Amino acid sequence: MTSPDFNLLHTLDVLLQEGSVARAAHRLHLSSSAMSRALARLRETTGDPLLVRAGRSLVATPRALELRAQVSQLVQDAHAVLRPADQLDLTQLVRTFTLRTRAGFAENFGPGLIARMRGEAPHVRLRFLPKLDKSSDALREGSVDLETGIVNATTSPELRAQALFRDRFVGVVRADHAFAGKRVTAARYAAGEHVLLSWRGLDKGPVDDALATLGLERNVITLVGEFSTALALARATDLIASVPERHTESLRAGMHSFKLPFEVPEISVSMLWHPRMDGDLAHRWLRSCVREVCAK
Template structure:
C-alpha cells in the first residue's frame, strides 16, 4: 500500500521546474556507518540554505535489504554494492574509500614505522559488519601473522573509534566515513595491502525523474565529492 501511495504522489508532482525555496518535503535517507557524522553537517547546511521547508530524516542501515526502498519507506540509501543488491535499483558512485588504523595519541603505534608485525601484535577492535575484515586477516595470514581481537562490536565504526580514543586498542576503520570521528587521534596506513571499496547511493526507479529527489541526489553527490 505504501508503494502505491508513493508512486501516485510521484505521478502527481508537477513536471515543470522545481521551486526549491518553496519545497516542503521530508526525505528519508538510510545510511551506512559514519555517513551522518561526516557528511551530514555539510548536506544539512546545503539543503537548509536552499530549501528551508525540507527536512532530512536519517535512519540506520543494519542490513542490505532493499525492501524499504521498494516500499517507499526510504527515499535514498548509501552503501557498498554487492552481488545481492537488487538489480531494479538505480545506483550512482559517490566515492572510493580505504581502511586506516587508528590509535590514541601517545600509543606505541603513533611513533615509528608501522610494520605488519607491530600492527598484528597490538590489541584490536573487531567490527562484525566490517566488509574488509577478512581481507585484512587474510593478508596477515600470508605473512603468518594474526591479529588479537580483544573486543568485537556490532555497533560499528563510530563506537570502535570512541573505544580507541580512550584505550590502548587499535581500530581499523574506513578513512572517509570516519574523518570527523578521528580528529585528535593518530591514523596510519595499514602495513598490508587491502582493496579499496566504492560507496554508492541507491534509489528506486520511480524516483528517478522526481525533481525534488534529483535535487537531493545532486547535493549528496556534491557533498561526497568535497564540494562546498
Template sequence: MLPPDFNLLHTLDVLLSEGSVTRAAIRLQLSPSAMSRQLARLREATGDQLLVRAGRGLVPTQRAIDMKDKVHALVEEAIMLLRPADRLELATLERTFTCRMSDGFAETFGPPLIERVQQEAPCVQLRFVRKLDKSSDGLRDGSVDLETGVVARTEGPEVRTQALFVDRYIGVVRGAHPLANGAVTLERFVAWNHVVAWRPGIDLGGIDETLRAAGRARSVMTTVDGFAAALALARGSDLIATVPEMHTAALRDGMFSFPLPLKANAFTISLLWHPRLDGDPAHRWLREHVLDVCQMK
C-alpha cells in the same frame, strides 16, 4: 456507501511513523484534542484501535504494524503524483527525505549536506537512519528515499546506483598511543590488541585473510557493531581500530591514523535509490548535492 476520507491517509502515515499521538500532533501542527479526534476517525474508518495503551505509553496493534509500510508508500506515491513534473520551488518545498546511511556517513558528510539543504530549501527535512544490513527493502517499499553503501552483487535492476567515492581501510589509535611514534610496521600492528567492527554484511577488506597468508594474525579483543563504537573504544584505550578512511573522517578528530602495513581491498561507496524516483525533481536535486559533498572531501 460513501468512500473513505483519503485525507486521513497522511494523518495515519504520520501517526504510525511516530507511534505517539503527542508527537504526531506536533508534526502535523495540531492541538492534542484535534489529534485525538483524528485518531478516533481513523479507528472508525479502519475498524481497529491502531494504538493501544501499554503501561504509560502506546503500542501499535498488529493491524497497524501490517499497514505501516503500505500506508507510507501510498502517501509518497500520491505526493509524487500530484507534484508538478518539472517545476521545483526549493524555497517553499516541504518534504522529508529518509536517508539510510552506512556507518559514519552521516557524521562525515551530513553537516555540509544539511548546510546546503537549509540554504536552498529551508522547509526540507533530512532524516538519517543507520544502515545495519544490506537489504534494500526500504527503497522498494518507499520507506527510504536514499541509501549509501557498497553495492551488493544481488542488487536487482529495480535499484539505481551512482558511485560516490572509493574508500579504504586505515588503522586508528588514540593520539598518545605508542604507535603514534615511528613507522607502523606489520610487527607493531599485530603486537597490539584490536577492536573490530563486525556484523553480517560488513566487508573487512580481506585483512585477516591477508594476515593468515603471511603467517600472522591480529588479536581481536573486542567486537562492536559499528565503526563509531570501534573508534570510541580505541579513543579510550590502547586498542587499534580498523575503519574506512573517508567514512570516519569526522569521527577521528584528535586520533592518530595510519595506512595499514598490509594490502587491504579498496571498495566503492555508492548512492542507491528506487527508479520510481528517477524523474522526481526534488529527489534528483538531493542526489546531486549528496554527490557534490562527497566529491568535495
C-alpha cells in the same frame, strides 16, 4: 538486419515487473493471447526464454534479471523525453527526505549536506536512519528515499546505484598509544590487540585477508558492528581499530591515524534508490546534493 521493434521494450518492462502474462496483459489492456505472442517475439529477438514456467507461476531467467534494470531505465528515459519538462521551485519545496546510512556518514557529510540543501530549499528536512541490514524493502516501500552502502552480490538488482567516493582502511589508536608517531610494520600491527569491525558479525574481514597473504594474523580482542563503537573502544583502550578513512574523519578527531603497512583493497561507497524515484525532480535534486557534497 531487421530493425528492432522498440515498442517491445515497454512490453518487456511490464512483463518483467509483473512476472505474469495475464497480469501484464491486463495492465497493457491486451488479451492474454496477444501478450503471449508479444512474449514469443521478445524471446525470438533476445534469443532467451526470459520467463519460464515454475509450477503455476513464471520465473525470470538470468538474462531477464540482467535486462530488468536496463530496460526499466530505457522506458523511463523514453517517457521523460516525450513529456513536457517540469519545473521545480526549490524555495517552495516542503518535504522530508529520509536517508539510511552507516554510522559516520551523517557525522562526516551531514553538516555540508544540510548547509547545501538549506541554502537552496529552506523548507526541506533531512531524517537520518541507521542502516542495520542490507534489505531493500524500505526503499521499495518508500519509507526511505536514499541510502548509502557498498554495492555487491547481495544488493537488490532492481535498485539504482551511483558511486559517491572511494575509501581506504586506516589504522586508528588513541593519541598516546605506543604506535603514535612510530613506524608500524605489518608484523607489529598484527601483534597488537585489535577491535574488529564487521557489519555482518563475521570474525574476519578484508584487513585479515590482506594479512593472511603475508602469513600474519591479528590478535582480535573484541568484535563490533559500527565504526563509532570501534573508535570509542580504541579511544579508551590500547586496542587498534581499522576503519574506512573518509567515512570516519570526524569520528577520529583527537586520535592517531596511520596508513596500514600492507595493501588492503579500497571500497567504493555508493548511494542507492528505487527506480520509481528516477523521474521525481525533488529526488533528483537530493541525489545531486549528496553526490556533490561527497565529491568534495
